[in-house]
Amino acid sequence: MKANLERVPIRIGSSWRYKKIDGVEKNCHWHFHNEYELVLFRKNNAKGMVGHFERVIEKNTLWLIPPKMPHAIELLEEKELQCESHIIWLPKEWVENMIFSCTELRRMGELFKRSSNGLCFSTSTAEKVYQLIEKLFKDSILDDLGYLIQILGCLCSDKETRPLQLFSKQEASDKEGKEKIDLVCQYIDDNYQNSITLLNVAEHLCTSESTIHRLFQSHFGESFSQYLKKLRLNHAANLLTHSRLPIGIVAEQVGYRNQTNFNRLFKDYKQLTPNQYRKKFSSL
Structure with missing residues (x-):
């Protein structure tokens, strides 16, 4: 079965989108986005599937999924359960323009280049990202953008990042x-x-x-x-x-x-x- 495109409505006045899922979770069918998806799982009893990769989701699992990469969530036990997830969607064009326009953000280019097969970050980075997410939407929209850039900085600094999908053994060399x-x-x-x-x-x-x-x-x-x-x-x-x-x-x-x-x-x-x-x- 082909994955379905799931459109992400951008928040008015903002170039990116954040969503918190806090409550009852159900199986999430195969789908993909045109945006990058950064998803932090805080409390889930499920298996995540990205492309042909599968893994049981543990606390503080943090993934970066590239545009057009099919993914799904499959519950391990009950048909519904309590969960907590945090999702940030970043339009591809916006990311590319930010990297091109801001010299300070050039180091992000390598991160998003490596994300072509999905990335999994360390639990320590996931915890840092969670602390920053908790600060969102409490001040101005500029403050929120600042926190987002700090989140991206945490991702770039992670020395234990590993690929999620097909190339986990060895990246294509050329x-x-x-x-x-x-x-x-x-x-x-x-x-x-x-x-x-x-x-x-x-x-x-x-x-x-x-x-x-x-x-x-x-x-x-x-x-x-x-x-x-x-x-x-x-x-x-x-x-x-x-x-x-x-x-x-x-x-x-x-x-x-x-x-x-x-x-x-x-x-x-x-x-x-x-x-x-x-x-x-x-x-x-």
Whole structure:
């Protein structure tokens, strides 16, 4: 299932947007924004998914998600629970203009460049960011902008930042490598519903199977088949929670023609059968 664009209305008189979620939380479907999203999880019993990355959300989890990166929140237990999250959205053009116009903010350029696959910050940085967020909207709008710049400064100073998504093993070392990875990902995203093989990917890129194999191992930290399986099963999980399609149809739509095999793989990956998963996490 394709992620949906979720538009962020900018606050009148402000170039950026802040939102606090304090209360009952529900499953958050796959979506993306045109803005950068900085999200601080203070109290959640859920699993966060960014692209093909998945992790249980602990207290003071702080992520920077780039524009157009699909992400979702999946509750681990009850269908609803108390939570506390803080979200800041920054328009891409605004960020770029600020970096270009203000010499003092040039160091932010490297931070946002590294965020192309999502970033996870240290808990100590998350705590500093929380203390600054607590000061927002108590004084003037200029004061709020000052606090935002301090927040960005905290992010730039974090020495323990790590990538969230596909490149956690090794960043692309050159432009050619990055372009090849983008082509691989796009091809798989467009064809995961079909019966595709490592040979298909290699032929699409006009290279060898061994080259694609090395690409997956060095940049993705897993084999082509593992990557494809996770992608398919994550799409299946989304269909199970956000549609009433029969499980057999869900299996077919994500590339599995044998429902028994699909059920087995899904349970191995999610620790629940497709039917159990739907009953536990369905948003319908």
